[in-house]
Amino acid sequence: MERDRLRFGLLGPPVLYDARSEAVAVASPKTRALLAALLLEAGRPVSVGALRDALWDGSPPPSARASLHNHVTRLRRLIGEPGRLRTVPSGYHLRVAEGEVDVHLFEARAAAARAAYAAGDWARVVGAASDGLALWRGAPLAGLPDGVGGYAFAQRLEETRLLLTEWRHDAELALGGARVESLVPELAALAAEYPLREAYHRQLMLALHRTGRRAEALAVHRDLRARLAEELGIEPGPAVREAHVEVLRGAGASAGPERGGSRGAVDRAAPAAAPAGGAAGVDDAVRGDDAASRGVAAGRADVTGLPPEPENGGALGRDPETGTPSETGALPAESTSDSRPEPEPGSEPESGPEPESGPESMPVRPVAPPRPAQLPPSPPYFTGRTAVRDALARALTPGPQPSVAVVSGMAGVGKSALALHVAHRVKERFPDGQLYLNLHGATPGMPPLTPEQALTALLRDVGAEPRLIPERPDAAAALLRSLLAPTRTLLLLDDAENTAQVRPLLPAGAGCAVIVTSRSPLAALDGARRFPLTPLTGAESAALLRAASGRDGTSGHAAPAGAPGTPGASRVPDGLDGLDADHPLVELTGRLPLALRVVAARLAARRALTPDVLAGQLAATEGRLNHLEYDDLSVRRPLAGAPDAL
Numbered sequence: 001m002e003r004d005r006l007r008f009g010l011l012g013p014p015v016l017y018d019a020r021s022e023a024v025a026v027a028s029p030k031t032r033a034l035l036a037a038l039l040l041e042a043g044r045p046v047s048v049g050a051l052r053d054a055l056w057d058g059s060p061p062p063s064a065r066a067s068l069h070n071h072v073t074r075l076r077r078l079i080g081e082p083g084r085l086r087t088v089p090s091g092y093h094l095r096v097a098e099g100e101v102d103v104h105l106f107e108a109r110a111a112a113a114r115a116a117y118a119a120g121d122w123a124r125v126v127g128a129a130s131d132g133l134a135l136w137r138g139a140p141l142a143g144l145p146d147g148v149g150g151y152a153f154a155q156r157l158e159e160t161r162l163l164l165t166e167w168r169h170d171a172e173l174a175l176g177g178a179r180v181e182s183l184v185p186e187l188a189a190l191a192a193e194y195p196l197r198e199a200y201h202r203q204l205m206l207a208l209h210r211t212g213r214r215a216e217a218l219a220v221h222r223d224l225r226a227r228l229a230e231e232l233g234i235e236p237g238p239a240v241r242e243a244h245v246e247v248l249r250g251a252g253a254s255a256g257p258e259r260g261g262s263r264g265a266v267d268r269a270a271p272a273a274a275p276a277g278g279a280a281g282v283d284d285a286v287r288g289d290d291a292a293s294r295g296v297a298a299g300r301a302d303v304t305g306l307p308p309e310p311e312n313g314g315a316l317g318r319d320p321e322t323g324t325p326s327e328t329g330a331l332p333a334e335s336t337s338d339s340r341p342e343p344e345p346g347s348e349p350e351s352g353p354e355p356e357s358g359p360e361s362m363p364v365r366p367v368a369p370p371r372p373a374q375l376p377p378s379p380p381y382f383t384g385r386t387a388v389r390d391a392l393a394r395a396l397t398p399g400p401q402p403s404v405a406v407v408s409g410m411a412g413v414g415k416s417a418l419a420l421h422v423a424h425r426v427k428e429r430f431p432d433g434q435l436y437l438n439l440h441g442a443t444p445g446m447p448p449l450t451p452e453q454a455l456t457a458l459l460r461d462v463g464a465e466p467r468l469i470p471e472r473p474d475a476a477a478a479l480l481r482s483l484l485a486p487t488r489t490l491l492l493l494d495d496a497e498n499t500a501q502v503r504p505l506l507p508a509g510a511g512c513a514v515i516v517t518s519r520s521p522l523a524a525l526d527g528a529r530r531f532p533l534t535p536l537t538g539a540e541s542a543a544l545l546r547a548a549s550g551r552d553g554t555s556g557h558a559a560p561a562g563a564p565g566t567p568g569a570s571r572v573p574d575g576l577d578g579l580d581a582d583h584p585l586v587e588l589t590g591r592l593p594l595a596l597r598v599v600a601a602r603l604a605a606r607r608a609l610t611p612d613v614l615a616g617q618l619a620a621t622e623g624r625l626n627h628l629e630y631d632d633l634s635v636r637r638p639l640a641g642a643p644d645a646l
Contacts, residue, residue, distance in 0.1 A: 352547030538581030
């Protein structure tokens with residue numbers, strides 16, 4: 001393993017490595033958070049504001065700047081290399097070369113394992129996957145405050161780890177031999193930890209079957225099928241069905257681990273076709289084992305969730321040719337007594353077991369993936385922008401070419417809110433679904449999605465089998481275009497960094513449309529209609545404050561009983577009737593929708609707080625951004641990467 005270059009670790013709690021590649025624990029939680037924030041932006045400067053937010057989870061104390069300097073000094077001492085962590089005008093820059101972070105090595109080994117898997121080189125898959133998994137020390141970025149960010153980064157690494165584990169087990173099964181028996185405990189633990197991940201159940205079935213434990217393998221399939229039917233309403237996928245057929249037919253089984261099946265676990269040769277009505281061609285003994293593994297008994301519900309079959313030709317019947325329920329729900333009259341045809345004179349009667357009607361023998365009908373409906377909820381207090389809203393909606397009408405619209409503007413100006421509002425308004429024009437993907441082009445502490453990552457996410461969302469997604473970005477983009485071409489689908493690509501990130505994701509189908517939000521107008525994106533946003537007008541800002549605060553004059557407090565001039569049931573308005581376009585609070589927020597939502601949240605939380613008092617607080621402090629944060633709403637974070645906006 002190439003640990004001689006390793007200097008930093010993120011696959012677990014952040015650590016440093018010394019010259020001998022021994023891990024050096026970073027004891028201080030704040031120093032660990034500082035190291036992680038710098039490594040998440042490896043090779044790029046990180047602003048002082050972003051680092052303060054990372055270390056103090058978005059609420060830095062007044063002494064944060066001096067304390068940050070102390071933590072930087074402590075980290076420099078731990079690194080022990082002058083010039084590695086430099087001070088730059090905007091903040092700090094940690095110099096990191098390729099291969100010096102465990103994530104770099106992990107991803108390189110994952111790429112090698114993927115290439116070997118595609119080539120069927122199972123020994124190389126085992127080596128590369130094992131080397132990559134050996135770098136794993138725990139959950140990426142473990143033990144860090146939420147302000148550090150990196151959630152999508154950690155999720156991507158976790159998914160890669162699961163895929164590496166899956167590929168290694170497939171390779172071990174393909175190689176066979178004594179190693180197959182040793183896989184069973186690990187696969188059983190994985191199947192229990194990830195009860196809906198079909199790959200681990202398929203591998204556990206094969207490992208059990210190939211070591212002579214067929215009944216247990218069938219029980220694994222029964223439990224998985226019941227769980228998928230109960231929780232998701234679907235049947236297992238084709239890979240699990242293929243493994244199930246192997247178990248039923250007895251193929252690849254061995255009397256012991258020394259003769260572990262030589263047939264590869266990922267061998268895609270189609271199994272012999274079975275006649276309709278069940279897994280015909282399987283002998284009576286196999287049928288008996290299968291029935292025993294299912295525990296079929298009178299009165300027990302079918303694991304598919306379908307109603308039980310009526311006896312004696314009841315109202316719900318099965319087609320005599322296919323064994324599936326007839327369209328009318330009743331058997332044809334001529335088949336109610338015996339669905340088998342009469343043998344012709346002189347012919348030998350057909351021998352073999354009776355067709356089985358249990359759930360395992362029912363023909364598996366393919367289940368179409370659900371239509372994507374991924375749009376987050378529409379903003380509840382969307383205000384103003386009537387002209388641009390209507391123009392954007394008109395631009396998203398399906399036509400001879402796919403419609404592409406770019407909503408651009410500074411941080412906090414309401415790009416995503418407008419895009420979501422219009423997307424919900426026009427979604428009925430796109431009956432094949434709506435896809436949403438946050439590209440994290442300007443998310444502090446989180447690297448933007450690469451085109452490859454974005455393509456993989458979209459292809460999975462439209463139903464592509466993960467193992468069949470091409471590795472080359474141009475091939476993956478072509479597959480996405482092919483899948484979307486015959487559809488009328490709306491894509492919302494939120495927070496794009498640049499044109500290069502967006503271009504491979506665009507569909508070619510005439511019935512599709514795309515909304516892209518970005519701080520940049522993406523001028524190089526040919527054929528796109530552009531909708532630059534500016535701050536709201538004063539009147540729109542005041543209207544948004546009144547609506548989002550819940551104090552728009554429609555609510556109030558009960559007046560004291562017997563107060564002069566007011567009956568006991570009358571109400572004294574506590575709304576913001578005096579808050580108009582000229583109120584100081586409107587200008588103090590810059591008329592940015594995000595800042596207005598923060599101010600509205602403060603007004604909603606404290607009914608005694610008046611707009612005049614809050615405006616005075618904002619005007620009297622130099623750290624106005626400290627007052628423009630509430631709960632998970634923050635003006636500081638999106639502005640952290642935009643010094644001009646600050």
